[in-house]
Amino acid sequence: MIKTLWQPPRLRTAEENEKERRATWLELFYDLVFVAAIAEVAHNLNEHVSLLGFLGYMLLFVPIWWSWVGATFYASRFDTDDLGHRLLTLLQMIAIAVLAVNVHYGLGKTSDGFALSYVIVRCILIFQYLIAGYFVVAARKLTTWYATGFGIAAAIWLISIFVPVPGRFWLWGLGLIIDFGTPLTAGKLVAKAPPSFSHIPERLGLFTIIVLGEAVIAVVKGVSQLQWGFASATVAVLGMIVAFSLWWIYFDSVDGSPLRAMGLGNMKIGLIWLYSHLPLAIGIAAAGVGVEHIVVSSKTAGALPSNERWLICGAVAICLTALAVIHLITCTLGTKRHRKILAAYRLGSAAFILVIAIAGAALSPITVVSLVALACAVQVVLGFLTPPHVQPEAKC
Incomplete structure (x- = not known):
């Protein structure tokens, strides 16, 4: 049962990193949409067993995995399990479902649907980090860093929608490099708001x-x-x-x-x-x-x-x-x-x-x-x- 309709994000790991923490029921339910997404990308590989098909499979798999990682690390730090968090999780699940639907079109001229779905997923995460940074002063520098880096990457993915293939895929690669590089360059900011070690x-x-x-x-x-x-x-x-x-x-x-x-x-x-x-x-x-x-x-x-x-x-x-x-x-x-x-x-x-x-x-x-x-x-x-x-x- 929801304890409250809304409560401001708090840094959970500061008080919980010395004790065991388990996945919530919401997280387990959230994982189900990724079962469908991975099934779709695997099915796409099943139909294109070749070197080019495998490279395409990886290109489609990485945004799916990174979307899951982004939501998981946010929840590890700031999950409040209030109405707002649950509704934002629902929106992410819908966007991931649309992403999965567009997997079979993700490497063609109509791959803009796949890109737009990923942009929506990332924008929801960026919004969550901005809210968390507003209420959690100790983590504000880290959340600002993440929101900035992820925002630049999302903007590149958004621009890619208007770029024809294959230039679109090069922009995807650039966006993913920035996405992956953002946590890597956060340095000691993470020490002030580390993820849960369990x-x-x-x-x-x-x-x-x-x-x-x-x-x-x-x-x-x-x-x-x-x-x-x-x-x-x-x-x-x-x-x-x-x-x-x-x-x-x-x-x-x-x-x-x-x-x-x-x-x-x-x-x-x-x-x-x-x-x-x-x-x-x-x-x-x-x-x-x-x-x-x-x-x-x-x-x-x-x-x-x-x-x-x-x-x-x-x-x-x-x-x-x-x-x-x-x-x-x-x-x-x-x-x-x-x-x-x-x-x-x-x-x-x-x-x-x-x-x-x-x-x-x-x-x-x-x-x-x-x-x-x-x-x-x-x-x-x-x-x-x-x-x-x-x-x-x-x-x-």
């Missing part, structure tokens, strides 16, 4: 669950399109092993995020950890699409088509590389040496999978997905064989 890792974990769910749905969808057979069943099981292995090695470390460094003004390590989740999410969702295609390809004899081989191998290699970075800077995993060993394992498997992509032109669908699943499962086994043997480091 809330953000949980929220990012939930988003990772969303993309893992999309990968599982893709596997089920691929099998459901065919008559049940040994080949398709085997590929489906191996695809589930890939998803389960990625879940295992990620969620063994997510609670030990290095976000506390941001509270000390060290933005670099916190943002590297945060931004590494973007290629991880991109890779997981794309891997699901790849397995779906392999399930269908397993019905026919012969080698797996090169575009499908590159999709599954490239997607999983991206995931493992992102996990290598995450594990390298997650201090609770042990000493720096131990974290380097874990990162080396991830990078070694990523390199092995890329070799399959390069030299596996003659490999069958089952062979390709078997090798990829093996490379992922080995990471889980290596985690058991290389315990840290020491207490985790207190800080990086």
Whole structure:
């Protein structure tokens, strides 16, 4: 039940960073619209399995992910759960839904709808930061910095609507660079209003669950399109092993995020950890699409088509590389040496999978997905064989 119809924003993390904070029901409901958005962008990749299609998939995925990150970090600091916050969240959900509807037109001449939807999402966030800065003096410099940077990026996206393709996409890229660079250049301003050290890792974990769910749905969808057979069943099981292995090695470390460094003004390590989740999410969702295609390809004899081989191998290699970075800077995993060993394992498997992509032109669908699943499962086994043997480091 709403405690009050309206209350001014307050800096929640100043009093809550020393205790556990969980996601609210509103945040979980908010996530549902991103389930639909990711499903649409994955479906778009499913229809365009090629290098150009994958680049387009990434271009569409990044604004969706960044919209979610923006709302999550704002709520982590200033969520009041009053009527005003709920209504603004509803407006964001509607804008994200429109964004999802426009995904299939997001790379053509009618991509202005996708751009306009993103502008609306960002303008709502900018408005929230301006209100928060007005009432929370301690965070005013940070909220002004964010509102200015995000506002410039949103203006560039708005201008892109009037620019023909492909110039429009170059403006999107410039806007995203400014968007991502704004928190990176905030420096010690974040120390005065840090994000919640327990809330953000949980929220990012939930988003990772969303993309893992999309990968599982893709596997089920691929099998459901065919008559049940040994080949398709085997590929489906191996695809589930890939998803389960990625879940295992990620969620063994997510609670030990290095976000506390941001509270000390060290933005670099916190943002590297945060931004590494973007290629991880991109890779997981794309891997699901790849397995779906392999399930269908397993019905026919012969080698797996090169575009499908590159999709599954490239997607999983991206995931493992992102996990290598995450594990390298997650201090609770042990000493720096131990974290380097874990990162080396991830990078070694990523390199092995890329070799399959390069030299596996003659490999069958089952062979390709078997090798990829093996490379992922080995990471889980290596985690058991290389315990840290020491207490985790207190800080990086």
